[in-house]
Amino acid sequence: QxxxxxxxxxxxxxxxxxxxxxxxxxNSAFQYFMWYRQYSRKGPELLxxxxxSGNKEDGRFTAQVDKSSKYISLFxxxxxxxxxxxxxxxxxxxxxxxxxxxxxxxxxxxx
Amino acid sequence: xxGVSQSPSNKxxxxxxxxxxxxxxxxxxxxxxxxxxxxxxxxxxxxxxQGNSAPDKxxxxxxxxxxxxxxxxxSTLTIQRTQQEDSAVYLCASSPGRYYxxxxxxxxxxxxx
Numbered sequence: 443q444x445x446x447x448x449x450x451x452x453x454x455x456x457x458x459x460x461x462x463x464x465x466x467x468x469n470s471a472f473q474y475f476m477w478y479r480q481y482s483r484k485g486p487e488l489l490x491x492x493x494x495s496g497n498k499e500d501g502r503f504t505a506q507v508d509k510s511s512k513y514i515s516l517f518x519x520x521x522x523x524x525x526x527x528x529x530x531x532x533x534x535x536x537x538x539x540x541x542x543x544x545x546x547x548x549x550x551x552x553x
Numbered sequence: 554x555x556g557v558s559q560s561p562s563n564k565x566x567x568x569x570x571x572x573x574x575x576x577x578x579x580x581x582x583x584x585x586x587x588x589x590x591x592x593x594x595x596x597x598x599x600x601x602x603q604g605n606s607a608p609d610k611x612x613x614x615x616x617x618x619x620x621x622x623x624x625x626x627x628s629t630l631t632i633q634r635t636q637q638e639d640s641a642v643y644l645c646a647s648s649p650g651r652y653y654x655x656x657x658x659x660x661x662x663x664x665x666x
Contacts, residue, residue, distance in 0.1 A: 485557070485659045540609075
């Protein structure tokens with residue numbers, strides 16, 4: 443069993459919809475939780491990071507961490523066609539530098 | 554400012570040949586990482602450099618893989634006697650010391666024929 447599980451999708455939504463992306467994990471030592479966006483044939487781009495449990499908001503993006511359930515989410519409000527990409531969750535322990543990635547969820551936002 | 558750059562962007566090589574992949578991190582970033590992204594797989598950690606400390610090579614899949622970082626800046630990942638299973642996108646990242654804040658380059662797409 444991989445430490446980080448992520449549904450690969452694809453997930454297709456109409457423009458303007460609220461998107462929910464999720465990951466589960468098994469390692470209770472994970473403390474940092476990151477979301478990356480990766481466009482086709484590009485490197486991953488860091489969107490947000492969160493430490494421990496709680497919520498964090500940045501513009502149209504909200505990250506949530508529920509450590510009791512070992513479950514993290516990324517919400518995208520008012521989704522745009524330009525949000526179409528693969529979204530990767532990543533996690534690390536407190537002093538861990540090697541990020542543990544999910545396989546990514548492919549998102550398509552249709553006009 | 555300039556991001557992480559990698560070269561070449563694409564590399565096609567024959568099985569058994571050696572290849573070198575280059576990474577230029579963001580200026581001032583002390584930490585540098587290499588990851589591998591294979592089709593259908595998540596990113597897999599390969600190696601980590603921090604300043605002048607000895608690198609953490611625990612993620613390298615075999616002794617055919619090696620990496621060095623010169624002058625605390627540019628890094629080269631070398632794969633000797635390439636195999637078809639080495640075909641993947643090799644991604645380099647750098648960070649200013651906060652491990653959770655890693656910035657990735659565009660990657661080198663390696664195809665072994």
